[in-house]
Amino acid sequence: MRRVPLVWLIIVPVMELISIYWVGKWIGSGVTFLLIVLSAIFGVYFVKREIRKVWLNARMQLSRGQMPASSILEGICILVGGILLIIPGFISDIFGLLMLFPLTRPIFQALILLFIRKGISNGRIQLFFRK
Template sequence: MRILMILFIVVPALEIWALFEVGKLIGGWQTFALLLLSGFAGAYLAKREGLKVWANAQRQLSAGQMPAQSILDGICIFAGGLMMMAPGFLSDVLGLLLVFPLTRPIFRQALNAWLRRKLANGGTFRFYRW
């Protein structure tokens, strides 16, 4: 819980610092335009990749297969799309890596390994209330 609280403080501070640095380099309006462009590009990419994964999952289900990989891809695309639509350049980079088909398998494998470890240890998934 402490790590989550620290992340909620450190990550926005880093995002603000990056925005100021980019603003110093290219100017305020250009930075603002770049933020808007990255948000719209993130929404477009997440939608496009999400539709591909959805179609793949439907094909697997119609063939009688469990679409486990497609589900993990969908989680990565959803998280990446949210990050790309949030203002900030650091979250945009991580979001792009999650959405982009060539780098997504790295995150999918990490998510798969985490889920397997959690289930193998008899762990449960908890959702915290604030």
């Protein structure tokens, strides 16, 4: 089971390089480079803009005495989506955009919540409560 992340660390960059090569061959290397740089700039801008909304929503929930679980999941999606946009490559850009758009973000929030619940039930994730 520990070899799975190692395999992904090899496969994903190779897939990204192949996608960059094919897009560069299709539309030209200069435009491909420009797209990669613009996606990183867009990612940073969009994360800064969306994280403010999430932060304000979380503060409002905390002021009402509610746990901001949905805001935390949104923040995780925005952070991961922004990181995926900053990483050069088109496959990561697609997933990054999907995680940043408000219409598709709930899908990834559900997947993250499922991952957390599965980790808690398997004992891989442990919760500690303080008094």
